[in-house]
Amino acid sequence: MKRIEDLHLKELRWLNSNSYVLELSGSEAIHDIRPGMFAEVRVDNHPEVFLRRPFSYLDYNKDEKTVSFFVKAIGKGTRKLGTLKQGDTVNVVHPLGNVFSIPENKKVLITGGGSGIAPFIMLGRALKAAGNEVHIITGGRTEEDILFSSAFEEYGEVYCTTEDGSKGEKGLLTQHSLFEGSFDFDLIYTCGPEGMMKAVAKIAKEQDIECEASLENLMACGFGVCLCCIQETDKGNLCVCTEGPVFNTKDLKW
Amino acid sequence: MVDLSIKIHELEFKNPVSTASGTFGYGEEFVDFFDPGQLGGIFIKGLTLKNRDGNPYPRMAETASGMLNAVGLQNKGIDHFIENIYPRLKKFDTHIIANVNGSTVEDYIALTERVNELEHIPAIELNISCPNVKEGGMAFGVSCPSAIAVTEAVRKVYDKTLIVKLSPNVTDIAEMAAAVEGAGADSISLVNTLLGMAIDAESRKPLLSTITGGLSGPAIKPIALRMVWQVYKAVKIPIFGMGGIMNATDAIEFMLAGSSAVQVGTACFIDPQAPVKIVQGIEEYMDSHGVKDVKELVGALKS
Numbered sequence: 134m135k136r137i138e139d140l141h142l143k144e145l146r147w148l149n150s151n152s153y154v155l156e157l158s159g160s161e162a163i164h165d166i167r168p169g170m171f172a173e174v175r176v177d178n179h180p181e182v183f184l185r186r187p188f189s190y191l192d193y194n195k196d197e198k199t200v201s202f203f204v205k206a207i208g209k210g211t212r213k214l215g216t217l218k219q220g221d222t223v224n225v226v227h228p229l230g231n232v233f234s235i236p237e238n239k240k241v242l243i244t245g246g247g248s249g250i251a252p253f254i255m256l257g258r259a260l261k262a263a264g265n266e267v268h269i270i271t272g273g274r275t276e277e278d279i280l281f282s283s284a285f286e287e288y289g290e291v292y293c294t295t296e297d298g299s300k301g302e303k304g305l306l307t308q309h310s311l312f313e314g315s316f317d318f319d320l321i322y323t324c325g326p327e328g329m330m331k332a333v334a335k336i337a338k339e340q341d342i343e344c345e346a347s348l349e350n351l352m353a354c355g356f357g358v359c360l361c362c363i364q365e366t367d368k369g370n371l372c373v374c375t376e377g378p379v380f381n382t383k384d385l386k387w
Numbered sequence: 388m389v390d391l392s393i394k395i396h397e398l399e400f401k402n403p404v405s406t407a408s409g410t411f412g413y414g415e416e417f418v419d420f421f422d423p424g425q426l427g428g429i430f431i432k433g434l435t436l437k438n439r440d441g442n443p444y445p446r447m448a449e450t451a452s453g454m455l456n457a458v459g460l461q462n463k464g465i466d467h468f469i470e471n472i473y474p475r476l477k478k479f480d481t482h483i484i485a486n487v488n489g490s491t492v493e494d495y496i497a498l499t500e501r502v503n504e505l506e507h508i509p510a511i512e513l514n515i516s517c518p519n520v521k522e523g524g525m526a527f528g529v530s531c532p533s534a535i536a537v538t539e540a541v542r543k544v545y546d547k548t549l550i551v552k553l554s555p556n557v558t559d560i561a562e563m564a565a566a567v568e569g570a571g572a573d574s575i576s577l578v579n580t581l582l583g584m585a586i587d588a589e590s591r592k593p594l595l596s597t598i599t600g601g602l603s604g605p606a607i608k609p610i611a612l613r614m615v616w617q618v619y620k621a622v623k624i625p626i627f628g629m630g631g632i633m634n635a636t637d638a639i640e641f642m643l644a645g646s647s648a649v650q651v652g653t654a655c656f657i658d659p660q661a662p663v664k665i666v667q668g669i670e671e672y673m674d675s676h677g678v679k680d681v682k683e684l685v686g687a688l689k690s
Contacts, residue, residue, distance in 0.1 A: 358416050358417075359656055
């Protein structure tokens with residue numbers, strides 16, 4: 134059941150010059166949280182920030198009642214959240230949205246670019262627990278963008294690409310050698326810049342593999358009433374916040 | 388105990404707080420947050436005769452103290468509503484009010500006749516002020532002759548409570564209000580969104596697919612308050628005031644300016660419990676200010 138909660142900042146940990154992990158404590162909604170879902174976080178005390186900001190869960194801790202989010206400080210709202218101090222109150226509406234499919238005993242590929250890696254720690258854990266063989270590839274501009282590699286290694290085989298070649302293979306994510314030769318995955322997951330997700334979806338389609346993409350369209354409410362975050366699909370304009378954020382890419386008009 | 392009830396035409400509302408059309412879905416989306424039965428009414432998402440996909444993405448842009456939207460009345464049409472949604476709304480212990488839209492006067496009449504069959508919808512809000520549709524919508528609400536024509540036509544086929552929602556995108560709001568009152572409206576709601584625009588200086592492109600959209604939120608509150616006050620002086624029928632109401636103080640200000648009731652809109656996106664908190668806040672204000680009947684606040688602006 135979705136709810137509105139006042140949580141408290143437990144830790145704000147900068148990972149590089151523009152990204153941080155926001156860890157909040159005091160959540161009662163943890164038992165409802167599953168891979169793919171997101172929260173709408175209120176940004177207080179900024180005259181130009183009016184709406185909440187949606188973030189996928191990075192992780193949660195049932196014992197400590199904490200939830201965490203991976204945030205790229207790229208706009209007014211995310212930069213303001215980055216100035217919060219330990220103990221500050223953070224108002225959250227959650228958990229929202231649908232979930233990724235979790236098959237059993239399959240071979241799956243997770244593809245994450247930029248802040249799109251956020252939902253994949255929880256997904257990787259759930260996939261491994263269901264007996265799947267998990268492969269995770271992340272892409273970024275430089276080495277600085279390749280994050281959470283050690284967390285991902287707990288759940289599967291990890292690869293990466295950087296555009297400048299500073300880590301992993303040089304080039305775009307879909308140019309990685311993993312995509313050459315025998316490509317025998319049963320399911321692909323993707324989250325990141327739209328161009329990257331479309332390229333991954335195209336490969337999935339060519340190889341006749343199911344592909345799930347987590348979208349991050351601009352939204353006002355997060356629970357299906359403003360009708361702002363719509364995505365064109367074969368079933369008409371659907372709200373990313375309630376019918377998504379996870380969509381099977383064959384349903385999207387990409 | 389304070390008396391929060393108000394009357395609009397022949398319709399009794401348990402309190403003066405309703406939710407604005409397009410910001411509260413059909414009410415069901417909020418049951419995890421609070422019981423919508425605690426509200427005076429729910430103005431449901433705008434209805435049209437046929438399915439409308441609405442405008443292309445992007446349809447929303449955040450602005451200082453507000454937001455622009457260009458949704459364009461996305462809904463599945465009246466048949467889908469009657470078959471699939473309406474039966475579920477009967478359980479709410481509050482007034483369900485339909486927001487009626489059309490491209491032509493004939494559309495408004497046909498849709499009103501369909502809504503008139505629905506026993507649990509005791510009122511309609513005639514929307515002649517949507518800024519996000521190419522045909523009809525706001526076009527009816529920015530000239531007196533067309534506003535009169537559509538209001539008179541709908542009045543002829545509708546005996547229940549008829550609320551007409553006005554656009555703020557006019558030169559003289561009082562003249563518009565007097566016109567629809569003369570045409571048979573039982574009540575007026577105002578304001579719909581203000582026509583606005585947002586641009587990305589980097590890409591030099593508009594932020595909305597439709598270039599312009601409707602501005603809502605606290606940014607428009609002073610304009611909305613002024614218009615409510617002007618309309619209050621110009622008509623005798625009761626007013627639903629709205630435009631940037633975020634808390635009980637805002638709602639009380641609208642009542643002092645002349646609103647008999649208020650609608651809470653964009654606030655629902657940021658605090659889904661805002662409408663019910665506003666009901667509680669009005670009650671607290673009345674307690675602390677010795678106001679026994681909420682109707683005492685209507686138009687009680689001191690000069």
